[in-house]
Amino acid sequence: MTSPPTDPSALHWDPETFRQHGHQVVDWLADHMAGIADLPVRSRVEPGEVAARLPTSAPGEGEPFEALLADLDDVVMDGMTHWQHPSFLAYFPANASPPSVLADLVSSGLGAQGMLWSTSPAVTEVETVVLDWLVDALGLPAAFRSDGPGGGVIQDTASSATLCALLAARERVLDGAGNRDGVPQGLTVYASAHAHSSLEKAARVAGLGSIALRSVPTDADHGMAPAALAEAIDADLADGLRPVMVMATVGTTSSTAIDPVAAIAEVTTERGVWLHVDGAFGGSATVCPEHRDMIAGLEHADSYVMNPHKWLLVGFDCSAFWVADAAALTGALGILPEYLANAASASGEVIDYRDWHIPLGRRFRSLKLWWVLRSYGIEGLRSHIRAHVAMAQQLAGWVADSDDWELAAPHPLSLVCMRHRRDDAVAERAMEAVNASGNAFLTHTRLDDRYVVRVAIGGWRTTMDDVRGAWDDLVAAATRIEGVGHG
Amino acid sequence: MTSPPTDPSALHWDPETFRQHGHQVVDWLADHMAGIADLPVRSRVEPGEVAARLPTSAPGEGEPFEALLADLDDVVMDGMTHWQHPSFLAYFPANASPPSVLADLVSSGLGAQGMLWSTSPAVTEVETVVLDWLVDALGLPAAFRSDGPGGGVIQDTASSATLCALLAARERVLDGAGNRDGVPQGLTVYASAHAHSSLEKAARVAGLGSIALRSVPTDADHGMAPAALAEAIDADLADGLRPVMVMATVGTTSSTAIDPVAAIAEVTTERGVWLHVDGAFGGSATVCPEHRDMIAGLEHADSYVMNPHKWLLVGFDCSAFWVADAAALTGALGILPEYLANAASASGEVIDYRDWHIPLGRRFRSLKLWWVLRSYGIEGLRSHIRAHVAMAQQLAGWVADSDDWELAAPHPLSLVCMRHRRDDAVAERAMEAVNASGNAFLTHTRLDDRYVVRVAIGGWRTTMDDVRGAWDDLVAAATRIEGVGHG
Numbered sequence: 026m027t028s029p030p031t032d033p034s035a036l037h038w039d040p041e042t043f044r045q046h047g048h049q050v051v052d053w054l055a056d057h058m059a060g061i062a063d064l065p066v067r068s069r070v071e072p073g074e075v076a077a078r079l080p081t082s083a084p085g086e087g088e089p090f091e092a093l094l095a096d097l098d099d100v101v102m103d104g105m106t107h108w109q110h111p112s113f114l115a116y117f118p119a120n121a122s123p124p125s126v127l128a129d130l131v132s133s134g135l136g137a138q139g140m141l142w143s144t145s146p147a148v149t150e151v152e153t154v155v156l157d158w159l160v161d162a163l164g165l166p167a168a169f170r171s172d173g174p175g176g177g178v179i180q181d182t183a184s185s186a187t188l189c190a191l192l193a194a195r196e197r198v199l200d201g202a203g204n205r206d207g208v209p210q211g212l213t214v215y216a217s218a219h220a221h222s223s224l225e226k227a228a229r230v231a232g233l234g235s236i237a238l239r240s241v242p243t244d245a246d247h248g249m250a251p252a253a254l255a256e257a258i259d260a261d262l263a264d265g266l267r268p269v270m271v272m273a274t275v276g277t278t279s280s281t282a283i284d285p286v287a288a289i290a291e292v293t294t295e296r297g298v299w300l301h302v303d304g305a306f307g308g309s310a311t312v313c314p315e316h317r318d319m320i321a322g323l324e325h326a327d328s329y330v331m332n333p334h335k336w337l338l339v340g341f342d343c344s345a346f347w348v349a350d351a352a353a354l355t356g357a358l359g360i361l362p363e364y365l366a367n368a369a370s371a372s373g374e375v376i377d378y379r380d381w382h383i384p385l386g387r388r389f390r391s392l393k394l395w396w397v398l399r400s401y402g403i404e405g406l407r408s409h410i411r412a413h414v415a416m417a418q419q420l421a422g423w424v425a426d427s428d429d430w431e432l433a434a435p436h437p438l439s440l441v442c443m444r445h446r447r448d449d450a451v452a453e454r455a456m457e458a459v460n461a462s463g464n465a466f467l468t469h470t471r472l473d474d475r476y477v478v479r480v481a482i483g484g485w486r487t488t489m490d491d492v493r494g495a496w497d498d499l500v501a502a503a504t505r506i507e508g509v510g511h512g
Numbered sequence: 513m514t515s516p517p518t519d520p521s522a523l524h525w526d527p528e529t530f531r532q533h534g535h536q537v538v539d540w541l542a543d544h545m546a547g548i549a550d551l552p553v554r555s556r557v558e559p560g561e562v563a564a565r566l567p568t569s570a571p572g573e574g575e576p577f578e579a580l581l582a583d584l585d586d587v588v589m590d591g592m593t594h595w596q597h598p599s600f601l602a603y604f605p606a607n608a609s610p611p612s613v614l615a616d617l618v619s620s621g622l623g624a625q626g627m628l629w630s631t632s633p634a635v636t637e638v639e640t641v642v643l644d645w646l647v648d649a650l651g652l653p654a655a656f657r658s659d660g661p662g663g664g665v666i667q668d669t670a671s672s673a674t675l676c677a678l679l680a681a682r683e684r685v686l687d688g689a690g691n692r693d694g695v696p697q698g699l700t701v702y703a704s705a706h707a708h709s710s711l712e713k714a715a716r717v718a719g720l721g722s723i724a725l726r727s728v729p730t731d732a733d734h735g736m737a738p739a740a741l742a743e744a745i746d747a748d749l750a751d752g753l754r755p756v757m758v759m760a761t762v763g764t765t766s767s768t769a770i771d772p773v774a775a776i777a778e779v780t781t782e783r784g785v786w787l788h789v790d791g792a793f794g795g796s797a798t799v800c801p802e803h804r805d806m807i808a809g810l811e812h813a814d815s816y817v818m819n820p821h822k823w824l825l826v827g828f829d830c831s832a833f834w835v836a837d838a839a840a841l842t843g844a845l846g847i848l849p850e851y852l853a854n855a856a857s858a859s860g861e862v863i864d865y866r867d868w869h870i871p872l873g874r875r876f877r878s879l880k881l882w883w884v885l886r887s888y889g890i891e892g893l894r895s896h897i898r899a900h901v902a903m904a905q906q907l908a909g910w911v912a913d914s915d916d917w918e919l920a921a922p923h924p925l926s927l928v929c930m931r932h933r934r935d936d937a938v939a940e941r942a943m944e945a946v947n948a949s950g951n952a953f954l955t956h957t958r959l960d961d962r963y964v965v966r967v968a969i970g971g972w973r974t975t976m977d978d979v980r981g982a983w984d985d986l987v988a989a990a991t992r993i994e995g996v997g998h999g
Contacts, residue, residue, distance in 0.1 A: 029898035031906065031976035036892055038610040040546040047538030050614045054621040055531035068633050072861040075637035083645040087889035093611070097618065104634025109623045116631070116851075119873070121623025123525040124580070127537045129620040131584065133827050134541040136596045136608025144603070146555050147591025150562035158570040181668060182871035192717060207721035208695055222849040223872060229844075230679060230870065232719015234694035278851050334873075340620050341875050357716075362709040364603075364765050364957040364966070374559040383717065383870065384669035385710060386606070386821075388828050402574035405523055411516035419518065470851040479851070489518035 046090050053094060054126070058109075061486070065463025066110045068103065075104035111486040112465040114495055117278070117306045117440075118483035121340035128396035129340055132389040139387045142375035143367045149376055152179055152391035155398065159345055162403050163308065163331070164317045166324035169347035171376075177347040178381040179390045183305035184223035186330040186346035187272065189354060189382055191227045194270040194299035194327070196357040204357065208232035213261050215239045216272040217249035219279050221303060224272050233269070246435050247282035247472065249273060255292045262296070270299040273326075275319045276307020279470040280434035280442045280477075283307070287322025300326045305344070309336035310414070310438050312406045319437070327353070336413075336439075336483045337406065339397045343390055346381075355380040413439035413482045416492050420480060423496060429503055433472050439482040442472060445503060449476035455503035465495035533577050540581060541613070545596075548973070552950025553597045555590065562591035598973035599952040601982055604765070604793045604927075605970035608827035615883035616827055619876040626874050629862035630854045636863055639666055639878035642885065646832055649890050650798045650818070653811035656834035658863075664834040665868040666877045670792035671710035673817040673833035674759065676841060676869055678714045681757040681786030681814070683844040691844065695719035700748050702726045703759040704736035706766050708790060711759050720756070733922050734769035734959065736760060742779045749783070757786040760813075762806045763794020766957040767921035767929045767964075770794070774809025787813040792831070796823035797901070797925050799893045806924070814840070823900075823926075823970045824893065826884045830877055833868075842867040900926035900969045903979050907967060910983060916990055920959050926969040929959060932990060936963035942990035952982035 038046065078100045108119050139148030156177030160169045169175045180186040195203050195212065203209075212233045216224050218240045228237045239261070242253040258268050271293050273284040286302060293300040302323060308331025310316035323329060330346045333339035348354045359380035361370070369375045379385050401409065417439040424430050424443045434442040445452035456467050456478050470477050478499065482492060525533065565587045595606050626635030643664030647656050656662045667673040682690050682699065690696075699720045703711050705727045715724045726748070729740040745755050758780050760771040773789060780787040789810060795818025797803035810816060817833045820826035835841045846867035848857070856862045866872050888896065904926040911917050911930045921929040932939035943954050943965050957964050965986065969979060 029895065029902045031899055031903045033896055033899040034973070034975065036888065036896055037972055040542045043545060043610040043613075044538060044542035046610070046614055047542065047617075048535055050617055051531055051534030051538060054618065055527045055534065057621065058530060059527040070633050072629065072633070072856060072859070073637070075634045076641050079638070079641045081644075083642075083649050083885040084889045085891055087892045088886045090611070090887065093615075093883050093886055101634045101638065104632070104637060105622060105624055106630070106632040107622075108625055108632070116625075119623060119625045121620060123530040123533070124577070126530075126617070126620045126623075127533055128580075130534075130537055130613070130617045131541065133608060133613045133616040133620075134544065135592060135594075136606060136613075136827055137592055138595055138603075138606045138828055142559070143593070145591070145593040145595070146557050146559070147562045147588045150560070150591060151566070151588065154563050154566045155570075157568075162570050182873045184872045185870055188717075188870060203719065203721060204716040205721050206723050207697055207699070208719035210694055210696075212694070222847050222852075226845070226847050226870075229691040229847075230675075230718065232690065232695035234690060234692050236693050278849075340623055341625055341873055342871075358713070360709050360713050360716075362765070364955065365709075369559060372559070383672055383675060383713075384829075385671045386669045386828055396580050398570040399575045399580055400577065401523065402571045404572055405574045408516065409520055409523055412518055412520035415516045416518045468851065469853075485520070485524055488521065 049094060053097065061107060061110055064107055064110065066107055066112050066466040067460050067463060068106045069463065070104045075100065106466065109484065109486065111484060111488065111491040112495055113484050114480045114482060115466040115468040117335050117481050119334060119341045120336065120338045120485045122338035122397060122485050124396045124400035125338060125340040125393040128393035132392045135389060137389055139389060140379040140385050141365060141367060141370060141377045143369040148389045149378055151395055152378065153376060155391050155395045156345060156347070158398060160347065162398070163311045164314065165329065165347065168324060168349040169329065174351060175347060175349045176351045177345055178378055180344040180346045180382055181342040183303060183330045183332055183344050184226065185383060186344050187223050187301065187303065188227040188230055189346065189358065190301040190328040191231050191270055192357045193348065193353045195231055197299060197353050198267055198269050201356065211266045212269045213237050213239055213266050214270045215241055215254060215257060215268065217241050217243050217274065217284055219243060219247050219277040219282055220272055220274050221278050247277065247280055249284040249289060251285060251288035251292055254289060258292065258296055258298065268296065268298045270301055272301045272303055275302060275304040276438055280472055281307055281438045281440045282434065283319045283437060286320060286326070290322040290325035294325050301328045302326045304329060304331040306332065306335050307438055309333070310410055312403065313410050333394055336410065338401065338409065338485060339393050343394055358382065416482050416489050417441050419489065420492050420496060429500065433475065433477040441480045442477050444475045444477050448507065451503050451507050452476050452478055454506045455499055458502040459495065459498045462498065464498055467495065536581060540584065548594060548597055551594055551597065553594055553599050553953040554947050554950060555593045556950065557591045562587065593953065596971065596973065598971060598975065598978045599982055600971050601967045601969060602953040602955040604822050604968050606821055606828045607823065607825045607972045609825035609884060609972050611883045611887035612825060612827040612880040615880035619879045622876060624876055626876060627866040627872050628852060628854060628857060628864045630856040635876045636865060638882055639865065640863060642878050642882045643832060643834070645885060647834065650795065651801065651804045652816065652834065655811060655836040656816065661838060662834060662836045663838045664832055665865055667831040667833045667869055668829040670790060670817045670819055670831050671713065672870060673831050674710050674788065674790065675714040675717055676833065676845065677788040677815040678718050678757055679844045680835065680840045682718055684786060684840050685754055685756050688843065698753045699756045700724050700726055700753050701757045702728055702741060702744060702755065704728050704730050704761065704771055706730060706734050706764040706769055707759055707761050708765050734764065734767050736771040736776060738772060738775035738779055741776060745779065745783055745785065755783065755785045757788055759788045759790055762789060762791040763925055767959055768794055768925045768927045769921065770806045770924060773807060773813070777809040777812035781812050788815045789813045791816060791818040793819065793822050794925055796820065797897055799890065800897050820881055823897065825888060825896065825972060826880050830881055845869065903969050903976050904928050906976065907979050907983060916987065920962065920964040928967045929964045931962045931964050935994065938990050938994050939963050939965055941993045942986055945989040946982065946985045949985065951985055954982065
């Protein structure tokens with residue numbers, strides 16, 4: 026081997042080549058945006074079909090950029106389910122609005138890693154400020170602002186945020202002994218039966234086990250019954266167990282059921298139990314004052330998570346997590362090796378976000394939140410939310426008026442849950458027919474032991490015409506299936 | 513309030529507006545790339561300085577795009593420490609190469625969320641295939657390929673990957689009882705004193721506590737001593753404790769010390785202990801056959817992590833994590849609520865990556881790994897690595913020849929650790945002077961109880977001139993400081 030060069034510049038694109046290829050990618054995306062409504066929403070590939078189009082190994086020599094770009098169309102696109110399609114009504118939306126996409130490009134291009142304040146101060150400070158903005162914009166309690174003991178941090182997902190809440194709560198109960206000596210038996214956590222599965226996952230990860238999880242009964246609206254919660258906690262206390270955390274949900278995944286936070290907070294405050302509130306989807310709605318009833322009582326919560334990357338037009342991943350007492354979080358997650366020691370951290374004047382979550386490294390994710398808040402303004406975000414809520418109410422009216430379908434749950438936000446009046450199997454097959462058509466994409470859940478179709482409105486491109494189309498298709502498919510089945 | 517519109521299109525940029533603003537952002541980044549060498553590497557702002565330039569609340573009405581773009585220069589740039597600067601020689605590099613940046617733009621623009629195969633099949637299949645490519649490209653054991661019981665997944669960081677390895681190991685030892693009943697006392701984990709702090713963080717998170725961590729003595733090169741490891745495990749076994757995992761490191765953070773994997777694997781295999789190998793930084797080097805000695809024995813490891821987002825030209829975040837037995841990982845992390853049930857998952861024919869890590873949602877991160885591998889080709893990546901290794905060896909020669917400085921550790925890769933021959937305080941002050949100048953950015957560690965300056969070479973823009981400049985500045989600063997101090 027000859028001596029390698031110590032100037033590897035020739036390996037890389039120069040700035041003008043980046044400019045040229047960057048414009049090509051932007052053009053490709055702009056064309057994709059313009060044509061997306063004509064694509065099938067759900068991918069039609071079979072398992073292994075995309076993989077089979079790829080070579081079995083990486084190339085020895087580099088390929089021209091045009092080959093990479095061409096393979097987006099030739100290899101990738103058939104395998105995409107289009108979350109940004111106007112008729113994507115599945116799961117919950119994951120809005121990648123145009124300003125967010127471009128802010129994320131800036132983040133990728135700057136390539137800064139904000140594990141510590143000192144490793145790129147703007148990464149930390151923009152995040153802190155913008156999460157304070159969001160506290161005010163969403164009508165959250167001032168205790169979550171960074172100018173007191175509390176503060177916010179961007180996590181990748183609500184699953185990770187919930188795990189961090191549980192770790193902070195665990196160490197508060199144990200006074201740090203869990204981190205030191207390991208987790209003792211007998212810790213308990215509480216949530217409604219409709220809470221997100223990430224809580225059980227967190228209980229496993231954090232060493233409490235599924236055994237720790239108390240599934241609290243719900244009322245007819247699928248919201249947690251506070252009296253049942255009090256009873257469950259008191260029974261555990263009487264048994265010598267140690268309640269660690271209650272998770273209330275404002276907008277469950279199944280049906281956007283709203284747990285009564287204020288009444289739950291009375292129970293937790295009285296008993297000194299950490300209250301974490303999960304507003305992953307629903308939390309975006311409180312940018313509108315008329316939706317703030319659902320977080321009444323949040324001033325008594327210890328932590329709160331909502332995902333701007335769902336309904337608030339910020340591209341995945343951007344999950345906003347606040348704590349009323351940041352020291353409880355950093356006490357649970359902080360650790361300082363010598364190679365990360367620095368004067369700014371030692372001064373205590375700065376935030377080092379690596380101590381606020383599991384990963385050490387972090388990208389400049391607040392840029393996209395910052396650009397979305399500024400590009401739309403509070404009023405623009407309100408209009409965005411209100412449009413979807415209005416669409417959902419209109420759809421709910423059609424369902425209520427239908428002879429074949431009925432509402433399966435309240436619809437306080439923009440998710441409408443419906444079931445077939447006579448036959449779950451018809452509902453299931455009708456939904457699958459709609460999804461297979463590529464015209465719309467819906468998902469399901471089970472409520473009251475019935476098969477329930479969820480129509481989750483909230484994508485930035487979705488209009489009433491798209492909702493109408495999906496509904497008409499579902500109705501027609503069910504009629505056809507029922508006619509054949511019973512005909 | 514008047515009835516809200518159900519066609520919110522007017523709120524959003526149309527594709528042509530996206531195209532126009534996209535070109536503006538690409539141009540801004542291209543100009544930034546062209547001028548980056550003239551910027552100070554480390555930000556000079558004081559705590560609070562960036563925050564003070566921001567308004568105290570989000571705007572009510574949306575702002576024009578030009579205002580957002582202008583504030584990158586007016587608010588953000590002074591607060592950036594430039595990880596992509598050619599003279600960024602701190603920590604380890606976090607390379608955001610141009611093809612990676614553009615692939616990430618495609619990911620942001622497509623906005624797909626790949627929690628399940630079915631939620632966008634290409635997101636999963638490209639990832640699986642490209643991680644198989646990487647197994648071959650890096651000379652890793654075939655057991656990590658997806659065509660057997662093993663497989664790879666992209667995690668955000670090595671910290672998260674190490675936590676997942678520990679959770680899989682924990683549940684293997686406990687036969688799933690930890691997830692069910694909580695973690696019992698008496699579990700232990702092992703790593704060298706120079707292992708990354710993320711292992712202790714993981715032990716805390718996973719409920720084992722810091723008490724579980726055995727810091728195994730190292731030899732003179734700072735690599736783990738296998739005999740000492742065997743002794744530590746056997747002592748714990750004799751005490752009735754349950755060894756869960758050994759973490760070997762190939763390229764420690766402090767000094768790129770290489771733990772002897774083959775000898776360690778003999779110890780773990782004989783005792784049935786999970787072996788996790790951390791190649792977060794060093795793992796990129798094995799794209800070159802001449803660096804594969806350091807992973808000899810990896811075929812006996814249960815899991816391995818290396819970060820393409822450090823030295824392999826893929827932008828943060830992209831941490832590649834492989835397991836030899838994927839079932840151990842998904843057994844530890846899997847959970848299936850009804851609202852995620854789907855035919856493809858039920859068939860068992862597909863991978864659902866949500867069960868391979870903590871978060872539920874995930875972006876299309878494999879795109880940037882795919883584009884980097886194809887754009888550079890294996891040979892391009894080898895040239896990239898070899899250039900930095902050659903630079904480091906040249907620098908190490910200068911240090912060895914110096915009257916004032918000496919090498920503080922072996923330098924098998926591209927990190928050179930040096931200390932002042934006479935005075936640690938001079939080294940510390942000299943490094944701070946270099947950093948304050950903005951001409952280069954270095955960080956430190958402690959080895960053998962001495963203050964050690966780390967020069968971490970590996971950025972895609974770094975050439976020998978940059979390394980020479982940083983070295984000359986450090987030498988000159990030390991001479992000046994020593995002259996004053998002792999003069």
